Amino acid sequence: MDRLRVGVVGASGYSGSIAARLVAAHPRLALAFATSDKWAGDTFESHQVVRLEKGAGAAARFVANASALEHAKDCDAVLLATSAQVSMGLLPAFAELGKQVIDFSGAFRLEASAYPRWYGFEHTAPAWLSRAHYGLPEVFGPAPRAGVVANPGCYPTAAILPLAPLLRERLIEPAGIVIDAKSGVSGAGKRATEEYSFGEIDNDFRAYKLFGHQHTPEITRALDRVAPGVTLTFTPHLLPIHRGLFATCYARPRPGATAERVAQCLADAYARSPFVRPVAPGDVMLKRVAGTNLCQVAATANDDIVIALGALDNLVKGAAGQAVQNLNAMNGWDEALGLDALQPFSA
Amino acid sequence: MDRLRVGVVGASGYSGSIAARLVAAHPRLALAFATSDKWAGDTFESHQVVRLEKGAGAAARFVANASALEHAKDCDAVLLATSAQVSMGLLPAFAELGKQVIDFSGAFRLEASAYPRWYGFEHTAPAWLSRAHYGLPEVFGPAPRAGVVANPGCYPTAAILPLAPLLRERLIEPAGIVIDAKSGVSGAGKRATEEYSFGEIDNDFRAYKLFGHQHTPEITRALDRVAPGVTLTFTPHLLPIHRGLFATCYARPRPGATAERVAQCLADAYARSPFVRPVAPGDVMLKRVAGTNLCQVAATANDDIVIALGALDNLVKGAAGQAVQNLNAMNGWDEALGLDALQPFSA
Amino acid sequence: MDRLRVGVVGASGYSGSIAARLVAAHPRLALAFATSDKWAGDTFESHQVVRLEKGAGAAARFVANASALEHAKDCDAVLLATSAQVSMGLLPAFAELGKQVIDFSGAFRLEASAYPRWYGFEHTAPAWLSRAHYGLPEVFGPAPRAGVVANPGCYPTAAILPLAPLLRERLIEPAGIVIDAKSGVSGAGKRATEEYSFGEIDNDFRAYKLFGHQHTPEITRALDRVAPGVTLTFTPHLLPIHRGLFATCYARPRPGATAERVAQCLADAYARSPFVRPVAPGDVMLKRVAGTNLCQVAATANDDIVIALGALDNLVKGAAGQAVQNLNAMNGWDEALGLDALQPFSA
């Protein structure tokens, strides 16, 4: 059985680096090439402690980003671990070559009109916005085999997974949702700034981008597909840890939304999902998911409010792992292939 | 000028230990005695790296908790860094001897009827509940000189300081407030349990006691004094750090509650406060307050919601520092005495 | 092809828990049972976020430690993640049933006379001490198929791997070696003590057991097999992290021990090892190995001294991963089976 050949563009960032390792260790994938301007020419193994068991040819050394399209002829699928502006150009190019494309950025998650405000640029490939499948398979199903995938953001994944079933079952009001989310620092990518230096982050905690984070319209849009009328406030915070993301979501209850009922709703929704784990609210813990492709979810309620929780590893279920899961799903394989041997780091 | 002689009961816990050091280094206080069953008989300096410059007599060695009342004859004021049930017995005893008493626990912060539900016991000294001054001086003023003080909880301090001025100025609705708070682990005190061991906390983040934390009625009661009709949801979370507490508060805006107006409201309210610092929301950071008696506050708004933030060191402004501040205030001294040389650890 | 059926005794500790997951995810192993008195009766999945894909029968729920022998009839191999005193009794019992046994403790790593001083007990199964294979396969080869294995300690693995080739090639003096080692806290196991609580470990660093750590005779004995005359000083320290162990070793150079030569010696020794990675001294970093079964090693020298470095994950290459590697080796399989998909947590 031939392996699907996968290229990774942007393989020196945190999620690109994990993506390359997941591809290299996957039983049905082979790493076709990995690009990084910073590491171009270096051997894969000089930067990845994990050895490239199956890497012959182009994957043995990192290649320049500019050579990505040239290497595409030798691959079946491409993972774009690139910024939104770079992805906006690359996704159509690879897609038109007939490659499966999974984009980690926000470039294909919104409608065109939202980009100037939330991303600061005009969208130059608006035709692809409607063709890109929003790749949260537990809520929106697998992408078509020949499709392109907008891999969801880390915050959206952690918020949508606990909220979507509650909205679908009409247990919460779609208007006035509050999402108070907390992310490890790797969500910001590798940074060469004083602001993200160890001394400035360690022992700190802060909120940022109040009312202004670009994941706000992404969450709204995705939830609105589930239950029209969604409005929400999203407040991201920075945790003094490397990996892990926790979303605490507040919504007004609709009739019948008891503590038992909202918990059962999540249990039912994800009973057959390999990666979404409904648990009791007090058992949602970053230590149980960081390092894995799992997302823990929980919900409870009193007369005044419903609280829904989500926890995941922002680099795995929030990025590289979800990308591989999407690749598995669109190729008709077990969604867990190449992802179920990942171990939590702290549990 | 004679120093006020202060005893610390429960001096081996995190906040009791800091309280003893603050007393020992304070220009108008002297440590009269420090109790700890765990350390009874040991020299003060064997457990406190800081030397007891002014400690003669009883303070040179830790004494047993049971001897606290006996030592009280030799002191003017007592800090109770004890559990609620212990404080419930000790506060009346010391107060009846005419001592100034500042209690760190929740034993005198609520009305009697609330104790069975929130603290799990019947209150045995209900007469003192109305006599105890809720010691948040920036909002409720200094205690009378001969008074007893219920030192506020760490979460309540961080939530009340940003919310009270907004409620007083009628910029937010009192009903339906959501307080999503995150605390360092020392808030739970010294723990000899696997649950609080390093390996279980490091790199983790979790919510706990949803709908059930005992600070819920305390915050409600204090804010209700400022604006009747307060109802709220309070969700505490555990940060993987030792010290520091951050509260993100959401409230429905009332007419006129623009971003500018809510920020100005806090700026005006705390213009002359030595310890409460109104800043921009993005500048509220644990690293700037941990180690000090400061509380940073901020507020902003859009059409849908007002967000108010508070950040402090749970062991200082949330416990030992606030106790000394209360002692300063009730004795008519500068509130900052003995507290303004504390340095932030990370900034 | 049938899977080897493996039981894990002591599956609720840090290394036992990882061992159970590694067995469950291994392509040629199946988890036969997992014991834990603390979790007895609970489902495997209530404590292990990773689902037990292949677990039927006894492995579906944790069983009591006392039932380990009874379950042994249904297994081929046993991993003992138990204390030295418990292992001392269990290893002979399982071995006499013809099971492959791998013991994580120090119970079978020394000669009998060393136990009273270093472990505080008389050895009750001295006959098995010479039969137990010291399971560091890169230095001492695989255990025989029918054998029992004393899985090396975490500190010994990190120190022996960089030092053994230098001793074998006579590039360093065997006498007067200094090993200054630093370990993450999980090396001490799960602890329900104030000493190991988060607040006491976070931001701290300390040395412990100077001249008295039980790994001292183990390292001495193993290195002495490589080059007689080894004497050494071993100083362990506690790092404020969960996982990872770093050994800095100092030795007197013998003639010819240049920086180039000692580096080349390690490169040659481990050229074909899947898990030991010789790198430059500045590239030995816990972040590259924590989470994996890798050990990075390096060596350099000047006229006065040779410095050799080793870094590994104390729970994986220092415990559970090495145990699976030993199982692979003694069954004649690829040593990396079931271990090469582990990802570093921070790189």
Place this chain on the structure above:
Amino acid sequence: MDRLRVGVVGASGYSGSIAARLVAAHPRLALAFATSDKWAGDTFESHQVVRLEKGAGAAARFVANASALEHAKDCDAVLLATSAQVSMGLLPAFAELGKQVIDFSGAFRLEASAYPRWYGFEHTAPAWLSRAHYGLPEVFGPAPRAGVVANPGCYPTAAILPLAPLLRERLIEPAGIVIDAKSGVSGAGKRATEEYSFGEIDNDFRAYKLFGHQHTPEITRALDRVAPGVTLTFTPHLLPIHRGLFATCYARPRPGATAERVAQCLADAYARSPFVRPVAPGDVMLKRVAGTNLCQVAATANDDIVIALGALDNLVKGAAGQAVQNLNAMNGWDEALGLDALQPFSA
């Protein structure tokens, strides 16, 4: 009584920032000015959460580094928290104006011939090298009132304090000392590089600059003044914490160097020192000193080796606090003035 007016050059770095706060809160000092090109024009309080109680005039806002000499006419003493090359030019200029100068850098700690190799530049003010007092008052006494001070490095302070008494009492051999030291990241200053970003440091541990750290000749030179013939190996490592430095030192024992004798030697040497605290080896802990001007020291021995430990806060006793201590000492005041209210962060 007039306060001594002190300027701080380089007040936006970690140690410069702490130095400015210590000066501002000191009972006999007043902050005359604080320079920082990054913050020039900003108010002191916009970057320092601590308010400048006594700051009128020039200190109310940060001024440009280039204006330091101009502001010097209005001050009595200057703290140089600048790089070695900048200090090399500034110290003579301030000293010739008759100011007391304390330099935090390594520019005046070595002999001229050592600078090209260890600091990469030729020394341009060699005449001042012999005039600069090496400011470790516990070992080398106070500087003369009119003097200039080379404030010791952080690693040297932590290694010299435990080793100097042992050398002076001839309890250890001066040749062949090994210093294995571990420092928090703030020792490297504020860094805007990926290498020092949170994600690269958190959960990591590494050695660096083997055989090449510039503190090697500084330690050697200082110890050689105590006992001629010192040779040493110094290996620095990076701890994943912000503040704190721990030195583990190994030396060959001389006759009579029992465990009791080496411990007593340190106890005697520092019996009257306010900041150096001899303790048992197992009690040397970063958590007890980080945040304070204390250095814990310990020593023990067996027949083969003497181990001496030192622990301090690299930004306080290893930099800013020691500078204030030197200022106290050279002005004939209590060495602890303005330093004894500092609290440990974690104990």
